[in-house]
Amino acid sequence: MPITRRNLLHGIAAGTVIAAGVRPVAAFAATGLPQPLPNRLASGPILLNRNENAYGPSEKVRAVIREAASASSRYPRGEYDVLRNILADLHKVKPEQIVLGVGSSEILRMAGAAYLGPNKKLLVPNPTYPSLVNYAEANAVPVVKIPLTRTSEHDAEAILAKVDSATGLVYLCNPNNPTGTLTPRKNLESLISKLPAEVMILIDEAYHHYVSATAAYRSFLDFPLDDPRIMVARTFSKIYGLAGLRIGYSVSSREVATRLSALRLQNGVTILSVKAAIAALDDTAYVRMAAKRNSDDRQEFMNQVNARMLRAIDSHANFVLLNPLRPVSEVLSHLEKNDVLVAPPIPDMDKYIRVSLGTPAEMREFWRVWDLLHPGKMAM
Template identity: 45%
Template sequence: MITSRRLFLRSAGAGAVAGMAARPLTDFSSAATFKQDDGLVRLDNNENAYGPSKKVLDAIHSSVGCVNRYPLMEPNSLTERIADLHGRKPEQILLGCGSTDILRMAAFAFLGKGKQLIQASPTFEAIEDYARSASSEVISVGLTLTFSHDLDGMQARAGSLTTLVYICNPNNPTASLTPRKDLEDFIAKLPASTFVVIDEAYHHYAGQSGMYASFIDHPLDNERVIVTRTFSEVYGLAGMRLGYAMASPNTVQKMRQFASQDNINTVVIQAALAALEDTESVNDSIRRNMDDRQEFFNQAMARALKPIDSHANFVMMNTFHPAEEVIQHFHENKILIGRSFSPMRTYIRISLGRPEEMQRFWQAWDMLPYPKHTMHH
C-alpha cells in the first residue's frame, strides 16, 4: 500500500504540473480521474469507492502549482478550521499523515519498555505494530459474542503497567459498535495513568443512536482521552494521507514531540479545507453508503446469509470455510477483498464498492464451490 500511494502522488503531482497550462480545470470534475484500469475490483481497504467531491478535486488541482513550496503556515489554517468545526481550541488539535501517524505519536508518547497496550482482537493493527516497536507489551482481548469490545475483559487485564488502551469504534474489521455508556463506565474505572485512544475513523457512517455518540461531538472532561479522525473515508482522500487527533492541550503537546516535521503536505491541506466546507457532498456520501450497505444486506438475505451488523463502509461475514480459500477465489475472479483476520479465520471483510462492483462481487460469490446451505447461521 505504501508503495502504491507514493507512486500515485508522484505520478499525479508530476503529471498535473506538466499539464496545467494545457489541461482545463474540468478535467478534474469526476472521481473517475483517479480510477485504476487494471481490471481489479478493489473491495479490500475500506476506501470511499466514489472518491472526493468535485469541489475537493478542484482544490487539489488549484494547489498543485504550489508543490515546490514547503507548507509553512497552511497547517495552522487547517488546525484552526478543524478546531472551529468542533468548537475547540487549536491547541487541542494535532494533525498527522493519516490517522495512523496519530496512532504512532500516541504509542511513542505513552508506551515504552515495561508498559502495556490493551486492545481488542481483532481490531485495526497499526497501533499494535507501533507499540511493539516501542518495546511495549501488547495485550489483546477477544470481542464479545455481539462483536463489541469486551470491556470487562479489558478492565480485568488493566493494571499499573497499562499506560494506553486502544478502542476502535466502529471497530475495524467487524464494523460493529461498542455502546457509548459502556465506554464511559470503562474509562472511569481505568488506572489514573492510563490514556485511551478512541479511533473514530468510521464515525460518519455510524449514524446517531442511543448506542453511539462521538467522543469529539460529545466529549468527556478527561485529559486521558484522545480521539482520532481521518480524511481517508467519507472525504475520499485515503491516498493523500491526513488525519487528526483531539485531546487536551497537555496531551497534544506530549504527542507532538513525536510528530515528524512538515508531515502534512500542501495539496492535502487545501483538499481538506475544501472537504470540510462541502457538507452537502459529505451528507450525500453518507446517504450513498447507507444505500449501498442496505443493498449488501438485501443481497445477503436473499442468499440466507447473516453478516455482522455494519456501522461502517464495509461488512464482515462468516463463510464457514477458511477465509484464505474464499479470498483466493475472489482474487481469481479479479476481486480483492480484505485479508484474513485472526482469530476470525472463517470471516471475510468486504469494503462497499460501487453498484457495478458489488454486482461482480455477488456473481463471484455465487460461483463459490461450496454447498450454499452450509454458509449461513
C-alpha cells in the first residue's frame, strides 16, 4: 500500500580580486545556453550550498513547464507510464523496472523502507550523502559508517570487513557527495561480487552526467551488471536543473521495483514534474553543453584555488570540497555575513568546506568575498 506523505529526512557584478597576483575569474559560458535563473530573493544570498544547477533547465524545458502549468489542477493519469517508457528505452530495460520518486531522495527512502529494519543494518562510506543514514537512524536501524580511503574513495575492503549476517543494504554514491570523488568501477565490481547473496546494493548516480571521460568510471546503468541485488538511483535535480520540481527514478530488477513501488508516495510526482522530465530527456544537446560548461566552471574554480595556494579535492561533480587552510567556522561565518552560503560543516572532514559551482558572476562574488578574509595563521 502506498505510504502517506512524509518527508525524507535530510537533510552580481564582477568583484575586484584583492589578493596580489590573483587574476580575476574569467567570465566564460558556453554559447547558446540560457541565462542563469535568478537565485536571489530581493537582496538574498548567493546559493552555493545545495549542489543545484545554477543555470536552471533548458529553454525547451522552461517552455514545457509554462505550457504544462494549466494541468497542475489535475492528479497524474497516464503521464507516469509515458516517462517510464522513455526511461526504459533509454536504459534498455522494461518499464516495470523503473520506479519514479519525488526526487532520488524518495528512492533512497523507499530502498531503506524495503531492505532495512532493526535487525537489518545499513553500511555506508563516510562521509557520504546523508539522507539514507538520516532515515535509518530515525527508524532505529543500525548504521555502520566506513571511512573513505586516503584518496577519498570508497574502501571496498573495509566495507567487506564490516559485512555480516545482519547487513541488509550497502549504499554507494558515485561520484560521492560531499567529496566529488570517483571510486573506480573495477573496485565497485569487486566489492559487489564479494558481498553475500542476501545483501542489497543501492548505487546513487546523482552526479553521473558531470563525470568527464575517464577509464575509471562506468555507470551501472550504461554498463549494467547481471545482478538482481543492484538498484541504481538517478535524479533530474542536477544537470537537468529541476531540483525544485522533485523528480528522480530507480532502475532495478522487476521484483525489486515492485517492492519499491509499493512504498512510494502515491501521486507524489506531479504532472508538471513528469512533463518537464520528459522534455529534459529529449533535450540531449543541452545536457552535453551543460556538462561541458560545468567542466569549464570546475576548472576555473581550481585555477582560483591554486592562485591563492589553497587546497581542494579533485571533483567529478558540480561542487568542490575546499580546504581553506584556516578554521572552517571562521570561513563559514565570514561568507554568511557577506551573503554567500556554502554547505554546512562536514563532521568527518572538518577541515573542508563544500562549495557548489555557481554562475561566473556568482563565483566572482564568492572569490571577492573570500579575499576579504583577514590574513591569519594558516591551519595545515
